[in-house]
Amino acid sequence: MKWLVVGAGSAGCVVARRLVDAGHEVTLVEAGPALRPQSVPAAISGDDSFAALDEPGRTHRGLMARRTRRSNPAPYLRGRGEGGSGAVNSMVGLRGDRRLYESWGWSDADSCFERVLVPTERAIPNEVGRITRLFLDAEPRAELAPLTRRGGQRVTAAEAYLWPVLNRLTTVPDALVDRVDFDQSGAAVGVLLADGTRLDADAVVVCAGAIHTPAILLRSGLAESGVGDGLCDHPAAALTLQLKDPAGARGLTTSGLADLDPVQLLPVDHLGASNSPDLAVLLVALMRPSPGSGTVRLAADDPSVHPVVELDLLGDDTDVSRLCDGVESALELLGSPGFERAVDEVYIDDAGTTAHTLDGRAAISEWLRWRGADYVHASSSMAGALEAHGRVRAHEHLLVADASALPAIPNVNTNLPTMMLAERFVRQWVESDA
Numbered sequence: 001m002k003w004l005v006v007g008a009g010s011a012g013c014v015v016a017r018r019l020v021d022a023g024h025e026v027t028l029v030e031a032g033p034a035l036r037p038q039s040v041p042a043a044i045s046g047d048d049s050f051a052a053l054d055e056p057g058r059t060h061r062g063l064m065a066r067r068t069r070r071s072n073p074a075p076y077l078r079g080r081g082e083g084g085s086g087a088v089n090s091m092v093g094l095r096g097d098r099r100l101y102e103s104w105g106w107s108d109a110d111s112c113f114e115r116v117l118v119p120t121e122r123a124i125p126n127e128v129g130r131i132t133r134l135f136l137d138a139e140p141r142a143e144l145a146p147l148t149r150r151g152g153q154r155v156t157a158a159e160a161y162l163w164p165v166l167n168r169l170t171t172v173p174d175a176l177v178d179r180v181d182f183d184q185s186g187a188a189v190g191v192l193l194a195d196g197t198r199l200d201a202d203a204v205v206v207c208a209g210a211i212h213t214p215a216i217l218l219r220s221g222l223a224e225s226g227v228g229d230g231l232c233d234h235p236a237a238a239l240t241l242q243l244k245d246p247a248g249a250r251g252l253t254t255s256g257l258a259d260l261d262p263v264q265l266l267p268v269d270h271l272g273a274s275n276s277p278d279l280a281v282l283l284v285a286l287m288r289p290s291p292g293s294g295t296v297r298l299a300a301d302d303p304s305v306h307p308v309v310e311l312d313l314l315g316d317d318t319d320v321s322r323l324c325d326g327v328e329s330a331l332e333l334l335g336s337p338g339f340e341r342a343v344d345e346v347y348i349d350d351a352g353t354t355a356h357t358l359d360g361r362a363a364i365s366e367w368l369r370w371r372g373a374d375y376v377h378a379s380s381s382m383a384g385a386l387e388a389h390g391r392v393r394a395h396e397h398l399l400v401a402d403a404s405a406l407p408a409i410p411n412v413n414t415n416l417p418t419m420m421l422a423e424r425f426v427r428q429w430v431e432s433d434a
């Protein structure tokens with residue numbers, strides 16, 4: 001059978017590889033550049049994820065999202081090119097809560113996790129940045145995070161899944177998919193690229209991520225309810241730390257975290273070369289938010305125009321209250337002697353407003369409703385439009401298997417759960433002959 005996979009990100013690489021393993025003919029089409037064994041940019045394999053984000057062509061520049069109903073749209077990061085967001089992300093690699101997966105009907109979550117080929121390892125002590133070290137000392141629940149690396153180098157899904165089979169599939173990098181092509185019965189028969197090229201297939205799997213998968217399907221004329229609805233991210237709050245002494249060389253951006261269920265605290269040791277070396281962040285993220293109510297809509301019927309993204313975070317008072325608890329814990333931690341010695345000031349925005357203004361829960365809640373941040377974990381924007389295992393309702397041979405298909409946002413960082421989903425769906429397609 002001839003399959004066409006759209007998007008070579010974390011999920012698309014899993015899908016392409018497993019279809020090749022099952023003996024299918026596969027074409028993998030990706031909007032951004034290739035990522036090949038001999039030419040991985042040092043910024044991608046290295047420690048500094050801000051450098052990876054700065055690598056030319058590796059993000060969907062110009063994409064914006066509004067976080068809360070009160071905030072203005074601001075840039076929203078998504079990876080681009082083979083490896084997708086997993087080639088530019090912060091490498092935290094967590095599997096998530098078995099009970100949550102069971103509640104989704106994923107009784108096979110363990111075996112899906114075991115099939116994921118992207119490895120994880122924890123940072124060695126001399127790689128851990130100063131703020132993370134202080135954090136590990138001050139917060140009893142803090143630990144070194146598993147990172148999607150091997151031997152200190154980032155491992156993307158492109159490396160783990162695609163590289164071993166590059167001679168057994170067709171890759172088409174630098175090719176923007178405009179829309180899916182259907183026959184008269186509504187069955188998918190291929191895709192149309194932005195340059196007008198038509199690529200035929202017996203089945204199309206859209207893995208363009210939680211923002212671009214619904215955009216492609218909306219351009220394809222899918223007006224069914226659920227396409228681009230239910231978008232979710234982990235609502236977050238960023239406390240920016242002005243350090244007394246600038247950090248040394250910019251090494252690992254993140255290497256530790258604390259699970260304070262329902263919030264996660266994540267220290268970010270530096271903010272990359274385009275920011276001052278005396279800045280760090282303590283991020284507070286709500287990992288069990290209420291169901292997503294965000295949307296992805298088309299701004300124009302033109303694949304080169306970014307969609308309109310409304311994350312609609314923190315519309316729920318319970319979410320605000322739980323994130324507020326997390327911010328209080330983080331501020332308490334920053335008041336501990338180690339942090340007091342290292343941190344000059346804590347800012348809550350880039351206009352120089354300090355955390356001293358957060359005097360009480362009412363002030364924190366108000367700040368969150370205006371300045372609530374995201375965790376770049378876009379999820380679930382197709383969940384309402386899909387049948388079991390990513391089948392698109394009313395369209396034969398059209399499937400979705402990426403973060404957009406997650407039934408809800410997982411309670412951990414979304415990269416490994418997205419690959420688990422892809423492993424799960426593709427196994428079912430192969431076993432049932434799609």
Ligand SMILES: Cc1cc2nc3c(=O)[nH]c(=O)nc-3n(C[C@H](O)[C@H](O)[C@H](O)COP(=O)(O)OP(=O)(O)OC[C@H]3O[C@@H](n4cnc5c(N)ncnc54)[C@H](O)[C@@H]3O)c2cc1C
Pocket residue numbers: 006007008009010011012029030031032053077078079080081082083084085086088089090091092093094175176177178207208209210212213216303375376377378402403404412413414415416418
């Ligand atoms: C900056 C950043 C930091 C993150 N940090 C972490 C972390 O530390 N840990 C973690 O677990 N998660 C993290 N995430 C989230 C995680 O990386 C994503 O959840 C995961 O990669 C999603 O996989 P995906 O396959 O759904 O989408 P992606 O990996 O984003 O892949 C989608 C692919 O589709 C391509 N595409 C889009 N539109 C088209 C089109 N029209 N035609 C052709 N191709 C197209 C894109 O270019 C991209 O390559 C982070 C994300 C970002 C952006």
